[in-house]
Amino acid sequence: MNCQTGIVLPPFLSLQSFLMFTDSFYTHGNNDAMTGKKFFACLLVLLGLVTITVPAAAKDTYTVTPNRLQIALLHNDGGEPGQFILKLAALNAMNGCPKIGPISYTSEFKDIFLDIKIGDYQVDMADLPAAPHYGCNQEQSQPTASIVLSRDMLKENNTKTIRFDSGYSIEYYDVLLTDDAITLRRADKEYLLPSRIEEARVPAKKEPLSLWFYPENTVILYAPKAGKDQDISAQVEKLALSRGLVPLSSVMPDFTSPLIQSNYAYYVDKSGRFSKNKDGGLLGKIEMPVEIYGLEQNYIKMKDLEIFARRPGLYE
Numbered sequence: 001m002n003c004q005t006g007i008v009l010p011p012f013l014s015l016q017s018f019l020m021f022t023d024s025f026y027t028h029g030n031n032d033a034m035t036g037k038k039f040f041a042c043l044l045v046l047l048g049l050v051t052i053t054v055p056a057a058a059k060d061t062y063t064v065t066p067n068r069l070q071i072a073l074l075h076n077d078g079g080e081p082g083q084f085i086l087k088l089a090a091l092n093a094m095n096g097c098p099k100i101g102p103i104s105y106t107s108e109f110k111d112i113f114l115d116i117k118i119g120d121y122q123v124d125m126a127d128l129p130a131a132p133h134y135g136c137n138q139e140q141s142q143p144t145a146s147i148v149l150s151r152d153m154l155k156e157n158n159t160k161t162i163r164f165d166s167g168y169s170i171e172y173y174d175v176l177l178t179d180d181a182i183t184l185r186r187a188d189k190e191y192l193l194p195s196r197i198e199e200a201r202v203p204a205k206k207e208p209l210s211l212w213f214y215p216e217n218t219v220i221l222y223a224p225k226a227g228k229d230q231d232i233s234a235q236v237e238k239l240a241l242s243r244g245l246v247p248l249s250s251v252m253p254d255f256t257s258p259l260i261q262s263n264y265a266y267y268v269d270k271s272g273r274f275s276k277n278k279d280g281g282l283l284g285k286i287e288m289p290v291e292i293y294g295l296e297q298n299y300i301k302m303k304d305l306e307i308f309a310r311r312p313g314l315y316e
Contacts, residue, residue, distance in 0.1 A: 060126035065167060066090035066103065066143065069118065072200035073184065073211040074146075074314045082151035082213050084182065086162075088118065089200065093142035099124040103145035109157040114175075116147065117165040151177065151213060161187060166196040173209070180252045184209040202315045204260050212258060215251055217275040219309040220316070221265040221283060226305060233265065235286040239307055240267050243274065243283060258316060269309070280310025 068091045076083040088103055104119030121143040129136065153159075154177055162173045162184065172187035186199075199208045221236055237247070248266035249255050257264060269275040274283060290303045 060124065062123045062125065063120045064092075064123055064143075065120050066092065066118070067168075067196065068092075069103075069164075069166065069197055070200040071164070071173075071184075071197060071209070072202065072315065073182065073209055075211065075214075075312065075316075076148060077314060079148070080150065081216070084149060084151075084211055084213075086116075086147040086149055087200075088145040088147070090121065090143040093140050095140045097125075097128045097136040100141045100143050103143050105145050105147065107147060109159065112158055112160040114149075114154070114157070114159045114162045115165065116162060118145075118167065151179070151182065154182075164197050168196050169194075171195065171197045178254070179213075180254060181210065181212045183207060183211075205258055205315065206260055207258070210258060212252070212255065214248075214312055215268055217269040217272050218248060218312060219245070219267055219269050219275045219280075220312055221245075221267060221307055221309050222263065223286075223305055223307050226263060226288075228263075230288070232286065232288065232305065235288070236265050236307055239284050239286055240265070244271050245269050245274070267309075274309040275311055278311060280308055283307045283309040 070089045070091065072087045072089070074085040074087055076085050088105065090103060094100065101122040101124065103121045106117045106119070108115045154175060159175055159177075162175060164171045164173070173184045174187045176183040176185065202208050221240060223232060223236070226232055240247075245267040248268055251268055255266065257266065274281065285304045285306055287302045288305045289300045292299050292301050
């Protein structure tokens with residue numbers, strides 16, 4: 001039997017399962033990656049689990065349809081005002097030598113809908129090294145797609161709902177849009193079929209699928225060494241105003257923090273002095289009273305507390 005051939009999997013054996021077993025075989029001590037894959041393919045043929053159809057050269061790249069996806073909203077760093085990214089991510093991530101391509105998709109505005117049809121992604125297993133644990137990047141890789149949208153685009157098309165067509169089902173998300181923010185909320189909460197689309201969980205965020213359209217040079221002020229219940233808002237505001245910053249609420253009156261924690265303050269750095277550094281930096285110091293416990297009696301001592309400024313993260 002010539003095992004240098006490609007394979008077609010039967011309905012009861014998924015491609016993911018085949019790749020998992022194949023990778024498991026050739027990454028555990030096999031000195032020849034292709035020999036390992038061919039041997040395992042032959043074993044499946046002998047067991048009657050697969051059918052030989054085409055030459056192996058045509059099967060170096062596998063096409064995979066994602067079963068489940070996560071969606072998230074991100075700022076488009078460096079993009080135009082009002083732009084954002086709707087990110088799709090397949091849940092079946094992997095690491096090792098195979099190269100994973102992006103998820104294909106098509107998008108179309110139709111009446112009050114934005115229709116997004118989710119396609120496949122490709123796994124390239126060509127030219128795999130004989131010793132993958134030495135020759136490969138072992139970081140986890142996840143198939144994704146980044147759809148660039150904008151506030152003006154949705155307004156011009158009067159978009160009220162996004163329809164995600166995963167190939168298994170169509171799922172609906174309502175679009176709540178203002179001049180300052182966007183929120184997506186699942187419209188079919190009583191959906192009868194198993195959901196293929198879910199919200200990406202963003203730590204410390206109140207509502208995962210929400211995003212503010214921050215004005216240029218927005219910064220977040222915070223004090224890493226402040227006590228959990230320590231109220232420093234008045235001192236932080238005094239410091240911020242002395243540095244030429246203005247509260248974000250003066251520019252966006254309806255703004256509320258998207259984060260669960262309340263110890264962050266949002267300002268606009270009109271001069272760009274503190275917002276130009278992507279990783280942030282020290283804004284200044286404030287003095288705070290600290291109780292010192294002595295042998296005879298306690299006393300109050302003023303202590304410096306550092307206040308830092310950083311730009312909002314992609315998900316914030």
